[in-house]
Amino acid sequence: MKLSIEEKQELENIYQSFLHDEKIMRMKDVPMHRGSNCYVHSFRVAKLSIKRAIRHFKGNLKHILIGAILHDYYLYDWRVEKDKKSKHLKSHPRTAIKNAENDFEIDEDIKNIIKTHMWPINFKDFPSSKEARIVTLADKTIAFKESMTSKKFKAKRMDKYLNKITNLFD
Ligand SMILES: [Fe+2]
Ligand SMILES: [Fe+2]
Numbered sequence: 771m772k773l774s775i776e777e778k779q780e781l782e783n784i785y786q787s788f789l790h791d792e793k794i795m796r797m798k799d800v801p802m803h804r805g806s807n808c809y810v811h812s813f814r815v816a817k818l819s820i821k822r823a824i825r826h827f828k829g830n831l832k833h834i835l836i837g838a839i840l841h842d843y844y845l846y847d848w849r850v851e852k853d854k855k856s857k858h859l860k861s862h863p864r865t866a867i868k869n870a871e872n873d874f875e876i877d878e879d880i881k882n883i884i885k886t887h888m889w890p891i892n893f894k895d896f897p898s899s900k901e902a903r904i905v906t907l908a909d910k911t912i913a914f915k916e917s918m919t920s921k922k923f924k925a926k927r928m929d930k931y932l933n934k935i936t937n938l939f940d
Contacts, residue, residue, distance in 0.1 A: 778939055781939075782937065782938050784836065785816065789935070794809070797812060797843065797845070801847060802916070803913055803917055806916045810931045816838035818908040818911060819834050819905050820938060823901075828901075829899075829900045833877075833880050837880045838905045840870040840874070840876065840884055841863070841884050841887045841905060843870050844865040859888065860891070863885050867885060882902055883905050886898070
C-alpha cells in the first residue's frame with residue numbers, strides 16, 4: 771500500500787493529537803511490562819500496527835491507529851488497586867472502551883479493536899476484523915519485547931523509548 775503525502779500527513783496529525791493530549795498522558799502514570807509504561811507501550815503498538823498494515827496492504831488505517839493508541843486506556847495500576855488485580859486480564863479491554871467513549875469519539879470498529887485485543891486470553895472475544903487482528907498481534911510483539919528487557923535497563927532507556935515514539939512515520 772503506497773500512501774500519498776496527504777494520507778501520511780493526516781495519520782501523523784491524528785497520532786500527534788493523541789500523543790500530546792493531556793488525557794492520554796495519564797497513561798504515563800500506568801506502569802506496565804517491567805519498567806515500561808502504558809503511554810510508551812500504546813504508541814509503540816500503534817506504530818508497529820500501522821507499519822504492518824501498510825506493508826501488508828491491510829485495513830482502515832485510521833481505525834487501526836486510534837484502536838491501537840486506546841487499546842489499553844484503562845487508566846489504573848492493577849498492582850496497586852488490589853480489587854482489580856484478579857480480573858485485570860479479562861476486564862481491562864472493557865474498562866478501556868468505557869474510558870475511551872467518555873473522552874473521545876470512537877465508533878464500533880474501534881471499540882471492536884479494543885475489545886478483542888486480549889484474544890486468545892479472552893477466548894470469546896475473537897478479533898473478527900483484520901484491523902483488530904493487526905492490533906492484537908502488534909500488542910503481543912511489543913509486550914514480548916518489553917518483557918524480554920530487564921527492568922533496570924528499561925528505566926535507564928525510558929528517554930530513548932520516548933524519543934522513538936515522537937512521530938508515527940520516522
Ligand atoms: Fe491490554
Ligand atoms: Fe497492550
